[in-house]
Amino acid sequence: MLGFNEPEFLSQMASAVALRPQIEELVDRLVDEGFDNLYLVGAGGTYAQMWPYERLARQRSTFDVRAVIAAELIAAGEAALGERSVAVFTSASGTTDDTVRAIDYCKARGVHTVGMTGHPDSPVARNVDTVLLTEPKAWPFDPQMLVFMTRLLSRRGEFEGYEKLAAELDRLPQILLEVAKQAEPVAEKFADDHKDTGYYFLVGGGNLWAYTYLYSMCVLEEMQWLRTTRVHSAEFFHGSLELLEADTSVIVFQGEDEARGLTERAANFARRVSKDVTVFDTKDYPLDGISPEFRGLLGPLVHDVATGRVSKHLERVRDHSLELRRYYRVMDY
Secondary structure, eight states: OTTOOHHHHHHHHHHHHTTHHHHHHHHHHHHHHOOSEEEEEESTHHHHTTHHHHHHHHHHOOSEEEEEEHHHHHHHOOTTOSTTEEEEEEOSSSOOHHHHHHHHHHHTTTOEEEEEESOTTSHHHHHSSEEEEOSTTOOOSHHHHHHHHHHHHHHTTOOSOHHHHHHHHTTHHHHHHHHHHHHHHHHHHHHHHTTTOOEEEEEEOGGGHHHHHHIIIIIIITTTOOEEEEEETTTTTTTGGGGOOTTOEEEEEEOSSTTHHHHHHHHHHHHHHOSEEEEEEGGGSOOTTOOHHHHGGGHHHHHHHHHHHHHHHHHHHHTOOTTOOSSTTTSOO
């Protein structure tokens, strides 16, 4: 596979999965001590990665769980944030400025802060009350967040089958390796076919709206300097569809949760207008060892791995490094 280090991938994923005992101990302690609300704080891609877990809580729980943007939290505040709050932060580098400042903001208000990163000497790791460390560059944070949230809901009697799910997640490194291998030829063809495409229209819904947002903004825009439009599949028919033309390149992220029908409806309409509609569907992947009732929960993680292959091949055909930036961490702002 192009630009793919299999041993490193397996080791990074294994380090995320191995955090389960620590996460369980942390959640159990927080529940036993008692807290009133949970803030999932991120910036850019890490903010988007919090949405599926806020959504999961809203679907199954009466507990107050909110995903918030780090910089906006500091600027606008939250009336419910205080000594009875817990805030979770994620940062691959451990140095994201907005996240570091939000940690300080929360700690000043007595919030218990939890950080997930791969760098033990980073500001995020040093400043939070509890740090959960993976190997460097382990991405995404979905394995840890899924365990954290389902353990919390399970302790509250709002999620059935936690032990079964947790045991199945132990197989994630090999399961996701197979996803990457299966996605490779699809990714290569997509990139070859879209070498000169300068604009993409992205659609997703349910717990994949987060990944639709993330891939549009943090990959196609930030890492490839491509223009995009992104829209939730439930909102597709309320404005954005007017941008479709016969040559519009449409990417649809399809999953296996309650929004599947909404996304299918949007994809079907897009095909009536555009001759260039690509549907990336989690149903295409066996995910051996994952029970049917849990497959929908893994949608963001499966797409992150699968379209990671697309990103590497776009880098190849466009001769544009995924590491290249003009402004982010280059200029002051």
